[in-house]
Amino acid sequence: MHIKTLAVAVLLSVMPMAHACINTVGTDHQGRRFSPDDYVGKDLVDGFTKPHAQRYWLKQASYVIKQARNKPDFKNLTDLGIVLVYQGQYDLAVRHFLKLERLFPGHHETAANLGTALELAGHDAVALKWIGIGIQRNRQEHFGSEWLHARILETKIALARDPRYLEGRSITGVVFERTLVPALPIAMPPGNDGRPVKPWELNSALAYQLHERTGFVRPTDPIVANLLLDWATLNLAGGPIETADVLYDFAVTYGAERDALMRNRQSYIQRVLAQAGKAKANGGECGICPPMPPPPPPPPKQSRA
Structure with a gap:
């Protein structure tokens, strides 16, 4: 589930993102320490259990409504739709985003927000179509994680037909060895662009999607539990095991x-x-952390006159 424009700014302020200025140290499954540049363990899960975005939008509701009335442009009307979602007025939000699509057609933000509103209103099949439209409009939609939202909706539709559908299945489409410490999966699901995602992209997609979903879906929920189990095992296989531990507990919740x-x-x-x-980083490896960006090119040499 995703709410666009200003909601992304709010989300970035509270959600762990790779390569942020975060001085944390994690432990790999061999006991070696490394710096993941991300929140680790309990600090990570704490960000999922505090509805920062909802509090922000409810507090801003009067201002957003005033702005939309004074200047009904795409941004202000999008923000108004976001407020409706956080107020729980899902049917009204659906009608609002449909009108926004007619007024300002072709925006990927509208498709994603409409998909979210439709899902929250209980229209999963139509929501799936709009999430697909959002991906077509922007392959980088929601940091490239919308493929997972589509899988979630497909699972919800299948569960409505067969309550046992999730037994033995992974929503993400990955298969972990049932060993004490599994290896990272070799076969990975296709992402927004149809190509197999990398382990760090799967980690990022799970973080983004679960951060949004747990803000709307309270325990217990089999879909969130399924996603959390995969995310925990992904961290055990290639990330901070502190995170794996708390995510297993979160999955049980x-x-x-x-x-x-x-x-x-x-x-x-x-x-x-x-x-x-509590040793400092000492050569541990993170198989699910984003690759470091390449160093900037050296400055051009000054020619001598």
Whole structure:
């Protein structure tokens, strides 16, 4: 679920994003320490349990309504639709975004917001069509994560037909070995552009989608639980195991079963963390962190007169 324009600014202010100025240290599954440039463990999950965006938009409602009346341009009318969503007026938000599409056709923001409003109003099949339109309009929609929103909607539609649909299935489409510490999956799902996503892109998509979804969907929920399980195991395989541990707990909060494999994995994590202590970064690897951007080119040499 995603709300665009100013909502992105709010989200960026509260959501962990890669390569931010964050001085954290995590531990890989071999006990080596590394700097993921992201929130780790409990600090990460805390950002999911505090509805910053909702508080912001409800507080700004009067101002947004006034701006939309005084200057009904695309930005102000989009913001008005966002307020309607956070107020829980989903049917009204759907009608508003449909009107916005007629007034200002072709914007990817409208397609994504309309898809969200339709889903919240209970129209998953139509929502899926609009999410697809948003992806067609902008392959980078929501940091390239809308492919996962589409998968979520497909799952909701399938669950309506078969309540047991999710048994043994992963919404993300990845398969982890059922071992104590699995390797990162080799086969990855296609992203917005149809190409297989990389592990760090899967991690980013799960972070973005779950941050939005947990703001609207309260425990328990099988879809959120399924996503959290995959995200936890992804972090165990290639990220900070501190994060894997709290995400397993978060998944249980949303209804996942704490089976023997999860208990063994969390026990293993605690043993590794106890041995690693609080050392500084010492050569650990992060298989799900974004690649560092290339260094800037050297300045041109000054010619001598």
